[in-house]
Amino acid sequence: xxxxxxxxxGEYSYSVDSKGRINIPAKYRQVLSxxxxxxFVITRGQDACIWVYPAAAWKQIEDQLKHxxxxxxxxxxxxxxxxxxxxxxxxxxxGRIALTPYLIDYASLENEVLIIGMVNKIEIWNPAxxxxxxxxxxxxxxxxxxxxxxxxxx
Amino acid sequence: xxxxxxxxxGEYSYSVDSKGRINIPAKYRQVLSxxxxxxFVITRGQDACIWVYPAAAWKQIEDQLKHxxxxxxxxxxxxxxxxxxxxxxxxxxxGRIALTPYLIDYASLENEVLIIGMVNKIEIWNPAxxxxxxxxxxxxxxxxxxxxxxxxxx
DNA sequence: ATACATTTTGGGTAGTTGTGGGTAAAACTC
DNA sequence: GAGTTTTACCCACAACTACCCAAAATGTAT
Numbered sequence: 001x002x003x004x005x006x007x008x009x010g011e012y013s014y015s016v017d018s019k020g021r022i023n024i025p026a027k028y029r030q031v032l033s034x035x036x037x038x039x040f041v042i043t044r045g046q047d048a049c050i051w052v053y054p055a056a057a058w059k060q061i062e063d064q065l066k067h068x069x070x071x072x073x074x075x076x077x078x079x080x081x082x083x084x085x086x087x088x089x090x091x092x093x094x095g096r097i098a099l100t101p102y103l104i105d106y107a108s109l110e111n112e113v114l115i116i117g118m119v120n121k122i123e124i125w126n127p128a129x130x131x132x133x134x135x136x137x138x139x140x141x142x143x144x145x146x147x148x149x150x151x152x153x154x
Numbered sequence: 155x156x157x158x159x160x161x162x163x164g165e166y167s168y169s170v171d172s173k174g175r176i177n178i179p180a181k182y183r184q185v186l187s188x189x190x191x192x193x194f195v196i197t198r199g200q201d202a203c204i205w206v207y208p209a210a211a212w213k214q215i216e217d218q219l220k221h222x223x224x225x226x227x228x229x230x231x232x233x234x235x236x237x238x239x240x241x242x243x244x245x246x247x248x249g250r251i252a253l254t255p256y257l258i259d260y261a262s263l264e265n266e267v268l269i270i271g272m273v274n275k276i277e278i279w280n281p282a283x284x285x286x287x288x289x290x291x292x293x294x295x296x297x298x299x300x301x302x303x304x305x306x307x308x
Numbered sequence: 309a310t311a312c313a314t315t316t317t318g319g320g321t322a323g324t325t326g327t328g329g330g331t332a333a334a335a336c337t338c
Numbered sequence: 339g340a341g342t343t344t345t346a347c348c349c350a351c352a353a354c355t356a357c358c359c360a361a362a363a364t365g366t367a368t
Contacts, residue, residue, distance in 0.1 A: 014316080019355090078298075083271055092356075180324075248325085248327080
């Protein structure tokens with residue numbers, strides 16, 4: 001295969017149907033490696049959006065969480081908050097996954113949504129929410145982007 | 155089977171019936187490996203909740219406890235508090251397990267409960283109790299959360 | 309521009325799941 | 339040992355989910 005597997009870029013405008021389902025763009029399904037078995041893990045994003053991981057990538061996160069001892073209070077809280085809203089979802093013959101009511105509510109999704117490739121994961125946004133956040137953080141980001149220049153060479 | 159065995163994620167709102175029974179979410183039963191023979195071990199959680207382990211995983215915990223020397227007072231207390239209220243329970247044809255009166259009381263369970271996947275185990279909460287604990291520990295955790303998040307790349 | 313193929317969207321149906329409750333066997337009490 | 343309580347197992351129903359079919363929309367090639 002010529003393209004990078006499990007690597008997502010670009011932006012798509014899709015819709016959530018009355019059953020809470022959403023189509024995974026065909027391009028993303030095509031780059032998903034076979035070992036994921038058509039399965040993604042959806043979870044609560046750090047921003048007001050839904051994060052979608054290839055199942056195999058999420059497994060690595062789980063494996064790390066398994067090594068945190070539950071005797072520590074912080075560890076328990078951390079594992080709980082990370083995993084609590086995660087769900088493993090397989091896409092159907094039409095390429096759709098079912099979102100959970102909680103995540104739809106958390107991301108304030110209505111009919112129209114924006115699907116954005118974030119390299120190793122995918123984000124699902126309410127377009128209005130994204131616009132709002134971009135506006136709010138515009139000034140702050142400008143300064144910090146300079147810092148990043150040290151880490152990433154574009 | 156395609157998904158990760160004995161690995162639990164997500165959150166479910168279920169109910170405890172008048173006989174003290176609670177349904178194990180179908181997703182959790184499906185990922186339980188065959189060697190557990192439909193059996194979980196329920197025990198007192200570190201927080202005010204019930205911990206539910208796959209039977210095979212609990213066996214490993216017991217093995218670890220065996221290696222704690224009983225000469226130390228702390229060890230004796232710890233072993234006692236961990237094992238004392240543990241019960242092995244097999245789920246019925248409808249997928250329900252019976253909780254013990256002690257554990258129902260310990261976790262202050264009423265009709266409505268929250269079942270949370272914690273990767274290698276399951277937690278059963280009174281929603282109000284969880285909310286309370288999360289509030290109490292929010293500030294304490296903030297700093298350590300960041301540390302953990304840096305180690306585990308989401 | 310037209311025909312063909314792929315992709316997205318909408319909806320129907322059969323099977324699964326969660327919940328309540330009934331009954332018989334087992335355990336416990338006096 | 340008889341009566342009472344508890345436990346284990348079974349059936350039934352309502353709500354939900356997964357799966358399938360089909361139409362609409364979009365993209366591609368000639």
